Structure formats: C-alpha cells, structure tokens
Amino acid sequence: MDGRTLRAIRRRILDWYAIHQRDLPWRKTHDSYHILVSEVMLQQTQVGRVIEKYHEFLTRFPTIDVLARARASSVIKTWKGLGYNRRALFLQKTARAVVREHGGNFPRTLEELKKLPGVG
Numbered sequence: 001m002d003g004r005t006l007r008a009i010r011r012r013i014l015d016w017y018a019i020h021q022r023d024l025p026w027r028k029t030h031d032s033y034h035i036l037v038s039e040v041m042l043q044q045t046q047v048g049r050v051i052e053k054y055h056e057f058l059t060r061f062p063t064i065d066v067l068a069r070a071r072a073s074s075v076i077k078t079w080k081g082l083g084y085n086r087r088a089l090f091l092q093k094t095a096r097a098v099v100r101e102h103g104g105n106f107p108r109t110l111e112e113l114k115k116l117p118g119v120g
Helices: 003-020 032-042 047-060 064-069 072-079 086-102 110-114
Strands: none
Touching: 032 047, 032 086, 047 072, 064 086, 072 086
16 A cells, blocks of 8 residues: 555544544543553443443542552452453553552553563
8 A cells, every 4th residue: 555545544534533533531641551441441341331430440549559559359349340350450460560660650662561461
C-alpha cells in the first residue's frame, strides 16, 4: 500500500471517529496506571460494565502503590461484577512489580514493559 492510500484511509478513520466516538473516562487520562486498569478491565468484558466499575476501582485504589499494598481479598471484592477474577490478581501482581522493580513508575521501553506480569 502506498503512502497516499494509507493517508486517505487514516483520514477516513479519523473523520469517522470524530463523529462516532464515545465519551469513555479512560480516554481522558494520560495516567499509565489508569490506562492499565482500563485495559485489564476491558479484556473479555463489555464496555458498559467496565464504565460502572472503573471509577469505583480507582476510588478504592487511586494509585499503583495503593493497589500494590492492598489485600487480594479487597481487590477481588472491588472487582466483583467484572468476572474473570484472575485478571484482578494479575493487575495487582503487575502493580507490585512496578512498585518493587521500578519505584512505582511504569517502564519507558517496550522491552521493560513486556517483562511485567500480564503485559508481555
């Protein structure tokens, strides 16, 4: 595919998005932790269900440090209603790795990100 065709396709997609986009809370943040939470929640779960739980989860666990220190039972209790509770435990395992190995900051390279539990 040549560059001109690719640009035309890209433009059509962006034009469609400008008209049809949904107002989703995770699209309004640049916080890596909030984005991770939304991505894990959205695995195998309908968007409407995630919207209901996203704010509740972040209110209970507002930072990656808080999630890393939380009891697993509390994480699962807050996750209730999203299904696949294993995801909540993987999310907490990832939080603990980020805190322990990276001082609470997400890695900046793809290689380091892929080493996180549940990411790579």
